Amino acid sequence: MTAIMDNEVVPETKRADWQSDQEVRWCPGCGDYSILTALQLLMPDLGVRRENTVFVSGIGCAARLPYYMNTYGMHSIHGRAPAIATGLAMARPDLDVWVIGGDGDMLSIGGNHLIHALRRNINVNILLLNNQIYGLTKGQFSPTSEAGKVTKSSPAGLIAEPFNPVSLALGAEASFVARTHDLDRKHMQEMFRRAYEHDGASLVEVYQNCNVFNDGAFSTITKKDVRDDMLIDLRHGERIQFGSEGQYGVVRRDGGVEIANVADVGLEALLVHDETRQDPSTAFALSRLAAGPTTPTPIGVFRAAHRVEYGSAMASQVAEVAAESGKGDIASLLRSQPTWEV
Amino acid sequence: MTETATEPTIPAVDRVIIRFAGDSGDGMQLTGDRFTSASAMHGNDLATFPDYPAEIRAPAGTLAGVSAFQVQISDHDIMTPGDAPDVLVAMNPAALKSDLDRLASGGTVIINRDTFEERNLAKAGYDYNPLEKGDDLKGFRVISVPMTSLTKEACKELGVKPRDADRSKNFFALGLVSWMYSRPVKPTMDWIDAKFGGRDLVVAANKAAFGAGHIYGETAELGDQRVIVKAAPLESGTYTNVNGNTALAWGLIAGGQLSGLPIFLGSYPITPATDILHELAKHKAFGVTTFQAEDEIAAIGSALGASYGGHLGVTSTSGPGVALKGETLGLAVSLELPLIVINIQRGGPSTGLPTKTEAADLLMAMYGRHGESPMPILAPRTSVDCFDVAIEACRIALEHRTPVMVLSDGYLANGTEPWRLPDVDSLPPIKVTYTTEFNHKNADGEDEYWPYLRDENLVRSMAIPGTPDLMHRIGGIEKEDGSGNISYDPTNHAKMVEIRAERIQRIKVPDLEVVGDPDADVLILGWGSTWGAITSALGRLRKDGHRIAHAHLTHLNPFPANLGEVLQNRTHVIIPEMNLGQLATLIRAEFLVDAKSVSKVSGQPFTAGELETKIVEMTTGEAQQ
Structure with a gap:
């Protein structure tokens, strides 16, 4: 969330103001286009200044996004965007810092930085564009590819099980975790806005189609005609219910959650979603409802809980010490150990 | 215990090197540090060398667990913690075994006798007690003191448990050595108060142990061991x-x-x-x-x-x-x-x-x-x-x-x-300028911001986030010079590679100073922490009539502009380094000079003595006696 001063008048902007002069160079039909559009359309609504907005990315197709935003931006190196953004956000709490990356960038080479940025709850908005494949290197399996997947680097089928990014983030103590997909601009914008408004680290997993190397990875659940039955829209304070007729719902079972027919269990039995719950167990259980994007899958905000934000806590430590001991003076610093006169 | 530093009858020496060695748990770093502080207060010039193992607590009593602190104190300007210690304090058999061969011939070894029992001797690899048998200590002056038991005795009346008293034995050693070198007592007493304040028994035990060590010196007829190292004539100021x-x-x-x-x-x-x-x-x-x-x-x-x-x-x-x-x-x-x-x-x-x-x-x-x-x-x-x-x-x-x-x-x-x-x-201020206004016009005459527009030193423009209007993107992909936009153009990449090299070369670096005999045939070129050992070695060699120049690099990239000149017309260019000749490689490559390296890669700094020997060997072709 931004640190815009109260009563500050931010000039109105339009989508075009947020578009850079650089030619967009993703493959035609890539899901990244709709994500970029969603962001560029959302920005004017957030009422923020372009010069106070920074996009930081690592390497990968998704990581090219900063070049296309008319804001400050850094296209850095593979996996390191959360670390660079952490330093920037700590140094400059007045900025809105966004981190953009793909599943390889954030969960493989940069996994360590991602989990620690979430754990510290540093004020950055992390958009994880998950296409379950390495696109820029032309089609190797990623840490979110499904077991058994045949790719150029797994010709006999992928052996390992994938990460579930939402589960991983919750396990890393993330205070804000959401999921959305590239075929629903309105939902994406809602999630991006919520991430922006959250004080602390926020992670939004975006199911993003790579139409060249992993086409249709999410179409079982995200296509318009199946969405009602396959996407479970989490809404704070509401019963978790889905299906074209509202015929399905989520109930607690054996310490976890499972999908049930409303006709069998009754409306009252359905779990009411509480994203603010401090204990992340229920959010985690919800993240485990679908093993992959092939069975009914929750989207929306899994968790938006209050935790101390790292940067502001650090800034107040610095301010407290400065207030206590006064402004530092080099001459006295040099005399802070025993001295003697000659 | 009295302030003894000013007693006039004590003979003076110009410098002394003391090495405190013991088990990692014996508090040798602290002991050395306290001795150093008292010496600093006394006005000596000094240099220290803490030398400790990687393990926080290696198995007690073993050679791997030996932790040492070497300090040289002097009445004149010195550059190193010294070569061979004049005094070795060995708190256990392992310390004696690992550090005895460093001791100068005829040096003094102060031993905590209490630890020289079968188990500790075996851990140090002795199958005999060197205090009783063998030639290990031949040629050294040995002061064998039951430090542990004397410390326990001194603490007994205070109600300190024997096990806790054992921990204060390093203060006994400090007290004894402080007496031998007439160190002022008060700074250490004050330090004990400040450090352990609130833990009255610990304060009392450490002070009692220190006092017992001091008194031991006075009463055990060690008077002939007692010397003073007078204050060095340091430039006036606050130190x-x-x-x-x-x-x-x-x-x-x-x-x-x-x-x-x-x-x-x-x-x-x-x-x-x-x-x-x-x-x-x-x-x-x-x-x-x-x-x-x-x-x-x-x-x-x-x-x-x-x-x-x-x-x-x-x-x-x-x-x-x-x-x-x-x-x-x-x-x-x-x-x-x-x-x-x-x-x-x-x-x-x-x-x-x-x-x-x-x-x-x-x-x-x-x-x-x-x-x-x-x-x-x-x-x-x-x-x-x-x-x-x-x-x-x-x-x-x-x-x-x-x-x-x-x-x-x-x-x-x-x-x-x-x-x-x-x-x-x-200290001169450091100038930082960030760009806050457009710095370029496009073909249509519209204002733009170019992050890679450069000044005369090839330093690029930098506008930081938050600066209105100058939004721009930078990244690791090759950029077009000027605009900073992504560029895969071959000639642009070649240009950028050259700019990145050239802009480092344009950094102004002070000329290299040559000291000693600047136009001597022999040049010793150093960098980094070898300065002290080189300076000491050359001081001795010049006293012996050798003519040698010394230049020492602080800036290794870019090199000082006059380095090539400094290297010219030398019969010998010798480069001592704590590696296998890395600066020598650079110098040979860049200046086509037949530089020779003197390497040391033992995890220990050069001593002045070994450099002295090596330089004589290399410049005269003769081994020094």
């Missing part, structure tokens, strides 16, 4: 005793103040660099932010992020950490952002010798990155010099928008020396 890591941390703080920028340190704990993180973490009042990152890569990444935001990003580490930071350094070179990397070198490769010194990262600093990726390199020569070098690193990083590597080492990091405090008001 403090400082180690390299502290001086470096303070230099960074000063650099922040001189530039008006907040310092952001991203760091990951690693020996022997961690104390820089500890020190800077204490100084939030100077606007210093410290961030203990999840790994070395995040440490430098966060520092680079802070620099991008207009702070001064710093990361501190040792060789293995620099290896991990390599890719981000490449990014920093490409982004042309200010950044300081502190490398406190240690024995390598890999984990190597974490607590021992070496200076074998020069070529890594110079070339250890992907692509043509030059960056300035600086190396302090003494612990005190770390302060000035840190400020110089800030200046270059900020004024030239470049990552800068500082190569200190474990020897400078932990070794202390007296520092005549500088007048900080006389």
